[in-house]
Amino acid sequence: MAHVPAPENTTRSTQEPVATSTVRLWSREFVLAWIVNFFLAFVFYFLMTTMAVYAIKEFIAGETASGLAASMFVIGSTTARLFAGNLVELVGRRRNLLIALVVGALASLAYFPASSYGSLLVVRFLHGASFAIASTTAMTLAQSVIPRARRGEGTGYFTLSMTLATALGPLLGLLLVDHVGYGALFAGSAVASVLALVIALFLRTRDLAPDREARARLLRFRPADMLHPAVLPVASFMLVLAICYSGVLTYLQPFAAEAGLAGGASIFFLVYAASMLLTRTIMGRLQDRRGDNAVIVFAVLAFAAGLALLGLAGSDALVIVAGVAMGLGFGSLLGALQAVAVSKVPMRRVGVAISTHYFMVDLGIGIGPVLLGLGLGVFGFDTMYLVLAVVALVSLGLYELVHGRYERARRRVRAEDGEGAAAADSDLVRH
Structure with missing residues (x-):
């Protein structure tokens, strides 16, 4: 038999030769993590489609600067992704999620006092970073409760939370801006962020604490660990x-x-x-x-x-x-x-x-x-x-x-x- 190169985890393939319909998928923790992830993605798309125009109207930003106001969220998210995986293991899934959600809620409220273009960029960066850490943690928690035999199906169902946010976020964001104003937009973002935090409080998940050697390795944040x-x-x-x-x-x-x-x-x-x-x-x-x-x-x-x-x-x-x-x-x-x-x-x-x-x-x-x-x-x-x-x-x-x-x-x-x-x-x- 020919040798087949295998990944690190050869026993956890996305396909398992068992009857998938008999394995329970929709557990309590899965549903709660799904709702949290929906609100996280909703806030991202809710604000993303309006930030460039907001920077132009509020701070008279040029085309490049207004684009940066929108993309600074992604820059913060990309930067935080490097550390998110290690933080999940070091801090624990539930605790890490709650901390990131608190920061995200505070960032949503910080749009109100952001009175300069520079302060808006800082808020956008921190908001993106909190989103990356919270969403990574929510997805990790969901993966921990998805049965191995239904990995592809469970992941597909879970990412539907982002799909709904893709449609509803931009639609509701533009409607609020057109008919009420940016104050209502930021208030809506804060409400959705707080709802995510409240739902996360009901999550119950067991974390496997890393041993001393693993913790020391994770704290070094080596590229191979990030x-x-x-x-x-x-x-x-x-x-x-x-x-x-x-x-x-x-x-x-x-x-x-x-x-x-x-x-x-x-x-x-x-x-x-x-x-x-x-x-x-x-x-x-x-x-x-x-x-x-x-x-x-x-x-x-x-x-x-x-x-x-x-x-x-x-x-x-x-x-x-x-x-x-x-x-x-x-x-x-x-x-x-x-x-x-x-x-x-x-x-x-x-x-x-x-x-x-x-x-x-x-x-x-x-x-x-x-x-x-x-x-x-x-x-x-x-x-x-x-x-x-x-x-x-x-x-x-x-x-x-x-x-x-x-x-x-x-x-x-x-x-x-x-x-x-x-x-x-x-x-x-x-x-």
Whole structure:
């Protein structure tokens, strides 16, 4: 039998040969963590779509400065991801979550007295940092109670909390700003943050305290402890896809305005979220039963198709179809690759695995607009989206290199072992 290279955690694959429907998924802790994560993501999207305009109106910020006011949250989040995994182990899941949620609630209230552009940037950075630590902890807690046999399905259900926030956050944020004002926006952010904190108080989770040697290692915050080496290869694939997606987040509105497709762009993220809602649970179950490759390859193809449709869009209808394809594609990839990342580490290191995964997501969304902005000086938006579609397709080669071939080999070995066990049982019956 051929030797198959294995990740650190060979016994915790995202697929298990057991009847998944008989294993309970929706536990009390899972549901509470889901609600907390929803409020965290809601606040992020609630404020993200309005901060650039707020900086322009309140502080007369220029185009670059207003963009920084929006992205400073992501900068704070990306920085904190480096430390989030270690903090989960050092402080404990529940305590770490509560501390981060308190900081997040205080940051939401700090928008009111932020009377200068500089103070707004500080608040945005601290708010992003608290979000990264709290969301990493909430996801780690959820992963600790998801049955191994339903890892893909459970991760898919859990990330639906972010999907709902993607749709509701921008919608309600813009409605409040247009009809009430920014004071109501910040009040809504504070209320959602406090609700997350109150719900988290009811969480009950047991933490495995690290031994003295492990604690000393974690306190050094070595690179290998902050970004898990077993997760980095597949997370690098996620980085490429996040850069591609940043082209949609950042440039969809100016592209639509230039091409006369504002109608389609106005409901793009709504159909994107609806597509994710309808397909996420199906994809999670498929991942548990058919393996990582079946879901991830299909999702990349759907994502690339969505990017290509944007590049070719000549009507609002094509923009809407592109939103459906991207919800099916990139929306499925976020949950599927998180499940892969978790499967590569032992349970005590799940926090670091999740922070590594989302560090690459944040990094891609953060640097993508800068890289793509350089290219826009040479070609237009339509060409950019077509190029990104090609990049997404080519990234499948990277996936094959860092995970796909090993996953295929593991499933082949598992199938051979299963056939061998079945043959042995058959011989036993005959004799």
